[in-house]
Amino acid sequence: MLTDFLRRSGFFVLPAASRAEIEGHLARGRIDLILLDVMLGDESGVEICGALRRDHDMPIILVSALSADHQRMAGYEMGADDYIAKPFNPALLLARVRAVLNRARRTPSLAYRRTTSAYRFAGWHYDGKKNEALSPRGFQVALSRRETELLKVLLANPHIPLTREEIAAALDMGEEAEASGRAIDVLVGRLRTKIERNPKDPEILKTLRGTGYVLAADVTTDPA
Amino acid sequence: MLTDFLRRSGFFVLPAASRAEIEGHLARGRIDLILLDVMLGDESGVEICGALRRDHDMPIILVSALSADHQRMAGYEMGADDYIAKPFNPALLLARVRAVLNRARRTPSLAYRRTTSAYRFAGWHYDGKKNEALSPRGFQVALSRRETELLKVLLANPHIPLTREEIAAALDMGEEAEASGRAIDVLVGRLRTKIERNPKDPEILKTLRGTGYVLAADVTTDPA
DNA sequence: CCGCTCTGTTACACGTTGTTACGCAAGCAA
DNA sequence: TTGCTTGCGTAACAACGTGTAACAGAGCGG
Numbered sequence: 001m002l003t004d005f006l007r008r009s010g011f012f013v014l015p016a017a018s019r020a021e022i023e024g025h026l027a028r029g030r031i032d033l034i035l036l037d038v039m040l041g042d043e044s045g046v047e048i049c050g051a052l053r054r055d056h057d058m059p060i061i062l063v064s065a066l067s068a069d070h071q072r073m074a075g076y077e078m079g080a081d082d083y084i085a086k087p088f089n090p091a092l093l094l095a096r097v098r099a100v101l102n103r104a105r106r107t108p109s110l111a112y113r114r115t116t117s118a119y120r121f122a123g124w125h126y127d128g129k130k131n132e133a134l135s136p137r138g139f140q141v142a143l144s145r146r147e148t149e150l151l152k153v154l155l156a157n158p159h160i161p162l163t164r165e166e167i168a169a170a171l172d173m174g175e176e177a178e179a180s181g182r183a184i185d186v187l188v189g190r191l192r193t194k195i196e197r198n199p200k201d202p203e204i205l206k207t208l209r210g211t212g213y214v215l216a217a218d219v220t221t222d223p224a
Numbered sequence: 225m226l227t228d229f230l231r232r233s234g235f236f237v238l239p240a241a242s243r244a245e246i247e248g249h250l251a252r253g254r255i256d257l258i259l260l261d262v263m264l265g266d267e268s269g270v271e272i273c274g275a276l277r278r279d280h281d282m283p284i285i286l287v288s289a290l291s292a293d294h295q296r297m298a299g300y301e302m303g304a305d306d307y308i309a310k311p312f313n314p315a316l317l318l319a320r321v322r323a324v325l326n327r328a329r330r331t332p333s334l335a336y337r338r339t340t341s342a343y344r345f346a347g348w349h350y351d352g353k354k355n356e357a358l359s360p361r362g363f364q365v366a367l368s369r370r371e372t373e374l375l376k377v378l379l380a381n382p383h384i385p386l387t388r389e390e391i392a393a394a395l396d397m398g399e400e401a402e403a404s405g406r407a408i409d410v411l412v413g414r415l416r417t418k419i420e421r422n423p424k425d426p427e428i429l430k431t432l433r434g435t436g437y438v439l440a441a442d443v444t445t446d447p448a
Numbered sequence: 449c450c451g452c453t454c455t456g457t458t459a460c461a462c463g464t465t466g467t468t469a470c471g472c473a474a475g476c477a478a
Numbered sequence: 479t480t481g482c483t484t485g486c487g488t489a490a491c492a493a494c495g496t497g498t499a500a501c502a503g504a505g506c507g508g
Contacts, residue, residue, distance in 0.1 A: 059327065069313040069315070069316045072316055072319070073313075073315060073316055073319045076316075076319035076320060076322065076323045077319060079323075079326070080323060081323055081324075081326075081327050082306065082323070089293040089297075091293070091297060091381070091384060092293050092296055092297055092300075094384075095296070095297045095300035095301060096300060098300070099300050099303075099304065099305055099306070100327070102303070103283070103305055103324070103327050144463080144464055144465080145433055145464075145465090146464080146465065173466090181466065181467070182466085182467075182468085182486085182487090182488095183465075183466050183467080185485095185486065185487070185488085186465085186466075186467085186487085186488075187465085187466090188487090189486095189487060189488060190465095190488095192487095193488095199487090200487090207485095207486070207487090209473095209474070209475090209484095209485065209486075210484090210485070368453085368454060368455080369454080369455095370454080370455070370456095397456095405456070405457070406456085406457075406458085406496085406497090406498095407455080407456050407457080409495095409496065409497070409498085410455085410456075410457085410497085410498075411455085411456090412497095413496095413497060413498060414455095416497095423497095424497090431495095431496070431497090433464080433465095433495065433496075434494090434495070
């Protein structure tokens with residue numbers, strides 16, 4: 001539910017039910033902020049927070065139904081950046097998340113979907129917002145929502161091989177879709193028909209057989 | 225009193241009764257963190273916070289007896305790092321000061337914006353009361369009751385995705401209308417024909433497929 | 449009563465998105 | 479080489495979500 005709200009607000013959310021999972025996500029270096037429910041799982045969120053803080057600089061916000069001062073203080077003492085008591089106003093939570101992110105100001109990674117900067121790649125121009133891209137010759141190409149999302153993920157990770165699982169997670173597809181489905185292959189195909197000169201022999205969005213896909217173009221942020 | 229407590233806790237405290245004094249201290253470069261009482265002095269602490277944030281990266285914590293969510297959010301939107309409501313537990317305040325200091329020691333930051341009664345958005349002006357809006361070029365556009373209500377809900381939640389359920393609840397529509405009906409879609413369409421340059425390709429009131437709608441424009445309060 | 453506006457409902461058109469199925473390409477072993 | 483397996487591309491399809499025209503009823507002022 002909180003997850004849904006954050007997603008609707010433009011964040012990538014990687015759910016994790018255990019400390020091991022969190023460590024996994026951290027190891028892949030794609031986390032900007034950890035929102036930790038104190039009561040979730042069998043290990044105390046405060047404990048997890050302390051353990052994470054020992055090894056990581058990552059911003060951590062604790063969310064908890066435990067709102068007594070000594071409980072809050074325990075959270076802060078374990079290195080939390082903020083401690084938000086339930087029930088909370090979602091908009092206020094967003095404001096606090098942003099405050100912490102502003103303070104931490106890490107280079108935006110995959111975890112931040114609200115891409116505001118404009119990109120230039122292989123002659124193409126994408127303004128970072130609209131569902132369209134400008135071709136090298138200035139033609140406007142309409143992209144669907146999914147295509148736009150895929151493009152953003154690729155642009156955020158140029159030359160980095162992405163597995164189907166990662167793409168599926170980034171596009172917020174259901175787990176089951178990711179498992180059986182060919183949805184991503186089809187989506188890639190559709191994007192290729194729009195941005196590749198010759199979709200049969202892709203130069204931008206390449207296939208890594210047995211692995212996934214890569215954006216094989218240099219990407220520059222471009223204010224123009 | 226707070227000052228004494230902080231001193232006893234090992235902090236150097238430089239009292240300041242005005243914004244000018246704060247600026248003075250900042251100029252001397254000996255400040256690590258600003259603890260600002262919202263109600264102190266004749267200028268609003270929130271305003272001071274915003275002004276300071278424009279020029280400085282310094283951590284700012286607001287302390288205030290005003291604890292309503294919208295008041296907190298106003299603080300965060302002005303760039304505060306934390307907002308502590310009175311009465312507070314001194315030990316907890318210390319914990320939060322330390323949390324902010326820890327975070328600030330590692331990184332720098334940036335600034336933000338505000339909200340309330342008469343609005344300006346995307347060149348439009350809405351006085352917050354009447355059933356009409358002024359277009360960017362000064363044309364008066366009549367809005368129906370429903371359209372006005374919808375606009376208000378959107379203006380109160382800029383950049384926040386709203387589901388049809390949320391909108392229906394805000395407009396006080398019956399449950400059944402919300403369930404089956406397309407009333408909101410139609411209403412959105414009608415508002416779009418009035419405020420969008422090109423209703424077929426909306427730039428202000430955007431659709432989030434599978435989710436709902438968002439006001440994709442920055443909103444500012446405007447006394448004029 | 450008429451005429452007007454506002455509002456929710458319905459129905460249809462259309463674009464988008466995931467699934468399935470089939471064919472081809474790439475890799476591998478013999 | 480041949481034959482087999484696995485992975486990928488994609489056409490075709492069905493399900494779904496959204497925009498909107500048309501309609502009907504409510505409310506209101508004359």
